[in-house]
Amino acid sequence: MTPSPADLVITGCTVLVHDDQEGTGPEIGFREDAALVVRDGLVESVTTAAAAEELSALERIDARGQIAMPGLVNCHTHAPMVALRGVAEDLPTEEWFNDVVWPIESNLTATDVELGARLACAEMIRGGVTCFADHYFAMDAVAAVVEECGIRAHLGEAYFSSQGPQGREKSLEFALRHRGGAGGRITTALAPHAPYTVDDTDLAATARLAHDHQLPVHLHASENRDQAEASLARHGVTPIEILRRTGILDTDVLIAHGTGILDQDLPLLQQATGRVSVATAPRGYLKFAWPTTTPVRALYDIGVPVGLATDGAASNNSLDVWEAMALTALIQKSTTGDPRWLTARQALHHAGVQSARAVGLGDTIGTLAAGRRADIILVDLTGPHTQPVHDLPATLVHSARASDVRTTIVDGRVLMRDRALLTIDVPSVVGELGRRLPTLLDRSHGRRIQDYDT
Numbered sequence: 001m002t003p004s005p006a007d008l009v010i011t012g013c014t015v016l017v018h019d020d021q022e023g024t025g026p027e028i029g030f031r032e033d034a035a036l037v038v039r040d041g042l043v044e045s046v047t048t049a050a051a052a053e054e055l056s057a058l059e060r061i062d063a064r065g066q067i068a069m070p071g072l073v074n075c076h077t078h079a080p081m082v083a084l085r086g087v088a089e090d091l092p093t094e095e096w097f098n099d100v101v102w103p104i105e106s107n108l109t110a111t112d113v114e115l116g117a118r119l120a121c122a123e124m125i126r127g128g129v130t131c132f133a134d135h136y137f138a139m140d141a142v143a144a145v146v147e148e149c150g151i152r153a154h155l156g157e158a159y160f161s162s163q164g165p166q167g168r169e170k171s172l173e174f175a176l177r178h179r180g181g182a183g184g185r186i187t188t189a190l191a192p193h194a195p196y197t198v199d200d201t202d203l204a205a206t207a208r209l210a211h212d213h214q215l216p217v218h219l220h221a222s223e224n225r226d227q228a229e230a231s232l233a234r235h236g237v238t239p240i241e242i243l244r245r246t247g248i249l250d251t252d253v254l255i256a257h258g259t260g261i262l263d264q265d266l267p268l269l270q271q272a273t274g275r276v277s278v279a280t281a282p283r284g285y286l287k288f289a290w291p292t293t294t295p296v297r298a299l300y301d302i303g304v305p306v307g308l309a310t311d312g313a314a315s316n317n318s319l320d321v322w323e324a325m326a327l328t329a330l331i332q333k334s335t336t337g338d339p340r341w342l343t344a345r346q347a348l349h350h351a352g353v354q355s356a357r358a359v360g361l362g363d364t365i366g367t368l369a370a371g372r373r374a375d376i377i378l379v380d381l382t383g384p385h386t387q388p389v390h391d392l393p394a395t396l397v398h399s400a401r402a403s404d405v406r407t408t409i410v411d412g413r414v415l416m417r418d419r420a421l422l423t424i425d426v427p428s429v430v431g432e433l434g435r436r437l438p439t440l441l442d443r444s445h446g447r448r449i450q451d452y453d454t
Helices: 079-084 093-105 110-126 139-149 165-178 200-213 225-235 239-245 263-271 282-287 296-301 321-336 344-358 392-399 426-440
Strands: 008-019 027-039 042-048 060-062 066-070 072-077 129-136 152-159 186-188 217-221 253-257 276-280 306-308 376-380 405-410 413-417
Touching (some): 008 344, 027 066, 066 344, 066 392, 110 129, 110 139, 110 405, 110 413, 110 426, 129 139, 129 217, 139 152, 139 165, 152 165, 165 186, 165 200, 200 217, 225 239, 239 263, 276 344, 296 321, 321 392, 344 392
Parallel strands (some): 008 060, 072 129, 129 152, 217 253, 253 276, 276 306
Antiparallel strands (some): 066 376
C-alpha cells in the first residue's frame, strides 16, 4: 500500500538537534544535508536529504544553505504593550510604572489589546518565535489573535488584589475556558501580578485553585534587588519566601525575572514540590539600571530551568529573543567573571529545551525530533555578518539576527515563508492602531491601574 503524502518536507538543511542526556552540560549537534518530514502537525522524522527525495509531500521547502532550528520561545512578555513601545524612556522603575505605563494602561480597551497582540505576533513570527507566554489584561482578545494567526501561546489573565475577588475569579475563568484552545496551541495559567500587588490571601487562594484545576501559575517575583530588600524590611521575608509560605512554590510556577533572587532563596526553589522555572529578559534590566541580573548559573546548579524572554516592548523596545539569547550569554560571562559560562551551546539549550520546559511544554516543543510538534524555523546564514562560519553555535548566538529567519512554521503550518508573513496584515494593523493612539496615550485623567510601591 502506498503511504499517504507527508504534509511538508523540508530538504537540504542543517538541523540543530539536542541530546537531552545532559550529564556535565547540555549537548547539541548538527545534522548536515538533512531533511525534516512533517505529518499531522508533528515531526515524523529527521532524515537525510537523499532519503527525502523519494518521499511524496503536499508541500516541499528547499532549505539548502539554511539551518533548521526549534522555534524560539518567548517565556515572558506582555504582547499588547508593543503599543507603548518607546513612550516611557530613560526612567527609573517606579516612575516608569506610576507616571507613564500604569496611567496609560487604565485607558486600555479590548480593541487596543487585540491590535497590540496582532502587531506583537507579527514581530515574533518574523523573528522566529513560535510560542510566547503572555501575562496581560483583556486576554480573550489575545487568545483570538493566537487562534487566527497560527502561533502557539501560554496565556494568563493578570490580576491585582486591588480588583477584589473578581480579579482572581476572572483569571481562573479565562484559564479554564481557553485551555487547549486554538487546536491545542493555547495553554493557560493563573496569573497573579506579583507578591507586592497580590496579597498573601490571594496568592494562597491561587495556589489552591492551581491544584484543584491542574493549572500552572505565571507571575512576577523578586524582579529586582530593591523588591527583595523592601520585602525583607517590611515583612521579614523575601518575595520567594512569600511564594513558599502561600503554596505557590508547590504549584508549577513560572517566575518572571528573578534578578532579586538571593542566596537564601535558592534552597527554597530547590526544595519546591512544584515545577519551578524562571524567565530572564536581560535587555530591560540594563535599561532600568538594575544592579543584578537573573542568577542563571545558580539556578542551573539547582536544576531550575531558565527560559529566554523579552518582557513587554514598553520596557525592552523589541520582542527579539535572539537578542535575549546573546545578552544572556554575554551578561553571564560578565557577572560570573568566567568567559566559559554561558557558552554558545548552553545558550542554544536555554533557547530550546529550557525555554520549552519553562512554559510547561518540555515534552512537546523545544527540540526537532520524531513525535514533537512541528514548530520549526529556517535561518539563513549567508549574510556578510554571519560569514565565515567557524563555529556554528557561536554564529547562531552571537552573529545571527532575527532578520535572518527566513521561514517560521508552527504545528506544521507555514506562517512566514521567505520573510513574507502569511497570516497577519501588518499595514492594516499599524494604521488602525495609529488612529487609536491619541486616546490610549491620554494621561490627563490622572488615573492609574495600580501603584508601584514595593
